[in-house]
Amino acid sequence: MQIPLIISxxxxxxxxxxDDILCVEAEGNYSKVYSIDGDAVLVSFQxxxxxxxxxxxLGSNATDFIRVGRGVIINRNYIFSIxxxxxxxxxxxxxxxxxTIEASRESLKVLKQLVDQSLEERSEQ
Amino acid sequence: MNEHKxxxxxxxxxxxxxxxxxxxxxxxxxxxxEKNAPSGKQRQWWWWAILAAIVVATACTVLCxxxxxxxxxxEEPAADVSQSYETVAIDSLVMTHEDAPAYCEERxxxxxxxxxxxxxxxxxxPKLHLGRLPENDTTMIMxxxxxxxxxxxxxxAGAYIYEGELKSKGxxxxxxxxxxxxxxxxxxxxxxxxxxxxxEENGYFFRQYSLVNEGKMIDIKPKGKSLRRALCCYExxxxxxxxxxxxxxxxxxxxxxxxxxxxxxxxxGGEAQFHYTTADGTNHRIxxxxxxRYENVNYIxxx
Numbered sequence: 001m002q003i004p005l006i007i008s009x010x011x012x013x014x015x016x017x018x019d020d021i022l023c024v025e026a027e028g029n030y031s032k033v034y035s036i037d038g039d040a041v042l043v044s045f046q047x048x049x050x051x052x053x054x055x056x057x058l059g060s061n062a063t064d065f066i067r068v069g070r071g072v073i074i075n076r077n078y079i080f081s082i083x084x085x086x087x088x089x090x091x092x093x094x095x096x097x098x099x100t101i102e103a104s105r106e107s108l109k110v111l112k113q114l115v116d117q118s119l120e121e122r123s124e125q
Numbered sequence: 126m127n128e129h130k131x132x133x134x135x136x137x138x139x140x141x142x143x144x145x146x147x148x149x150x151x152x153x154x155x156x157x158x159e160k161n162a163p164s165g166k167q168r169q170w171w172w173w174a175i176l177a178a179i180v181v182a183t184a185c186t187v188l189c190x191x192x193x194x195x196x197x198x199x200e201e202p203a204a205d206v207s208q209s210y211e212t213v214a215i216d217s218l219v220m221t222h223e224d225a226p227a228y229c230e231e232r233x234x235x236x237x238x239x240x241x242x243x244x245x246x247x248x249x250x251p252k253l254h255l256g257r258l259p260e261n262d263t264t265m266i267m268x269x270x271x272x273x274x275x276x277x278x279x280x281x282a283g284a285y286i287y288e289g290e291l292k293s294k295g296x297x298x299x300x301x302x303x304x305x306x307x308x309x310x311x312x313x314x315x316x317x318x319x320x321x322x323x324x325e326e327n328g329y330f331f332r333q334y335s336l337v338n339e340g341k342m343i344d345i346k347p348k349g350k351s352l353r354r355a356l357c358c359y360e361x362x363x364x365x366x367x368x369x370x371x372x373x374x375x376x377x378x379x380x381x382x383x384x385x386x387x388x389x390x391x392x393x394g395g396e397a398q399f400h401y402t403t404a405d406g407t408n409h410r411i412x413x414x415x416x417x418r419y420e421n422v423n424y425i426x427x428x
Contacts, residue, residue: 011318028284028294029316042321048133055133055145062145069138106139114141 005057007033007043007050014041018061022091022099024050024073036078036093047073066114069107082112227266227427229401233369236380240369244401245362249427251309253329255287257416258398258424267401267427269354269365270393270412271302272331274419281421283332286323292421300335300343300390302356302425304328311358311388313338331423336374337389342382345374351395353377356425358388365392367399398424 005021007014014033022034026047033041033050043050051073054062067073068089080092087105092098103111136142227248234241249266258268272293273282281293284301303310303319305328310319313335323330335343336355350371357366366386368377374391381389398412416422 012321027291030320042324044316044318044321046134048136051142051144052133058145060145063143065144067136067142067144069140070136071138073144104138107141110139110141114143 002061003058005054007045007053009044012043014043018054018058018064018075019077021065021075022078022093022096023075023101025101026071034099036096038097047071066111068101068103068111072101072103074101076115079111079115082108082115084108084112228404229267231401231403234384236383237376239372239376239380241380241384242367242369243359244365244367246364246401246427250307251304251363251425251427253287253304253331254424254426255292256420256422257414258400258426264428265400265402265426267365268424269356269399269401270397271356271423271425272333273393274421274423279419279421281331281423284320284330285332285423286320286328286330287423288329289324289327291324295332298332298334300338301330301332302390303330305330309363311356311363311390313343313388334374334391335389336378336391337381337386340382340385340387342378344378345391347374349373354392354394354397354399355381355386355389356392357381357386357390359384359386365399365401367394 002017002019004015004017007016016033016035020035020037022036024047025032025034027042029044029046031043031045031047031050033043035041045053047067047070051065051067054065054073058065064076065073066076074089074091078091078093078096080090080098082089084105087108088100088102089108089111090098090100227246230245230247232243234243244267246267253271254268259265272285274280275282283293283295283298284291285293299313299315301310301312301314301317301319303312303317303323305319305322305326312319320330322328333356334345334347336345337343337357350373352368352370353372353374354365354367355377357364359366366381366384366389368380372380378389396413398414399409400411401409403409
């Protein structure tokens with residue numbers, strides 16, 4: 001059973017299921033949470049603080065999320081493409097729009113290795 | 126808690142980290158390696174190193190400024206940075222739409238030998254405007270340049286929200302103006318919920334130097350003299366106050382505070398554009414149009 005992620009401050013509260021999160025992008029001292037429906041909600045927490053909330057609230061579901069560099073947390077289940085050439089990663093949920101994010105080539109290289117590795121592990125099983 | 130905070134902030138642009146597993150991987154490692162939060166000794170070493178670097182950098186900066194007599198950089202005034210953790214109350218003001226025809230009232234006042242030109246828009250409401258001002262727009266009662274545009278890249282300096290869309294980020298300047306719904310708010314705060322409200326409610330937001338906050342002058346670092354202009358909350362209204370002569374920020378801030386201004390936000394001064402229409406229908410046109418050079422030139426426009 002999934003547990004929702006709750007991001008709450010003195011004036012606002014966001015409650016979202018992990019599977020509904022496409023990614024979270026840093027916006028200076030704020031973060032923007034993108035849902036798979038294409039909605040985006042700005043929350044008044046830095047990306048590291050959002051990462052902390054994910055790690056503490058989501059239990060085993062937290063490992064679905066990968067922090068890529070300083071700027072973004074992605075839901076690995078929605079990785080659509082990784083382009084080292086363009087230094088871009090595209091995320092896409094079923095029936096959702098493609099969402100493209102720029103990241104460093106080095107971090108994408110490592111991310112690609114991680115995804116390739118999970119493919120190998122799946123093949124071995 | 127701080128230990129966690131340190132860990133979650135501790136990632137470079139070239140690394141990735143699987144959340145919840147404390148697995149980090151950098152490009153030099155072929156396999157994901159266990160990268161738990163740094164040990165106490167490691168963290169202590171890093172803190173000492175960072176502290177030493179800050180002390181050395183500060184000492185060098187102070188020394189350079191003393192020796193060379195240079196001004197502090199305009200973009201990040203040291204005074205503002207040092208006060209960024211203070212909690213400051215925000216004044217909210219509602220602009221009322223009056224039935225009478227809109228116009229601007231102007232008068233002069235002298236404080237500390239500084240002549241202040243005070244222009245009060247009446248019966249009209251402010252919005253931000255991005256790009257060149259429309260010509261022959263008779264509904265425009267007042268227009269004044271708002272946020273600074275950076276000379277190096279042409280981007281707007283500091284956070285800027287236009288009709289709910291975030292056009293620029295940053296908060297090196299703590300002062301802000303938010304126009305959300307029927308309220309215009311001037312204040313001085315590093316983080317304000319009005320930022321989010323401006324996005325959610327298709328509002329407007331920009332940052333500038335705060336010159337007066339809660340009736341007290343803010344002594345910002347940039348020196349030098351110029352024609353100064355400010356967006357102010359004064360006697361329960363939003364007004365524009367400008368100097369007739371070239372003045373320093375310090376003297377202008379002090380004059381505004383002594384005048385009794387509750388909140389004041391610096392606007393682009395010097396040759397920046399300032400248009401307003403008085404009751405007799407005269408269109409006053411001050412300043413130079415620079416929209417050809419800077420596409421992000423922006424204004425507050427009252428209609």
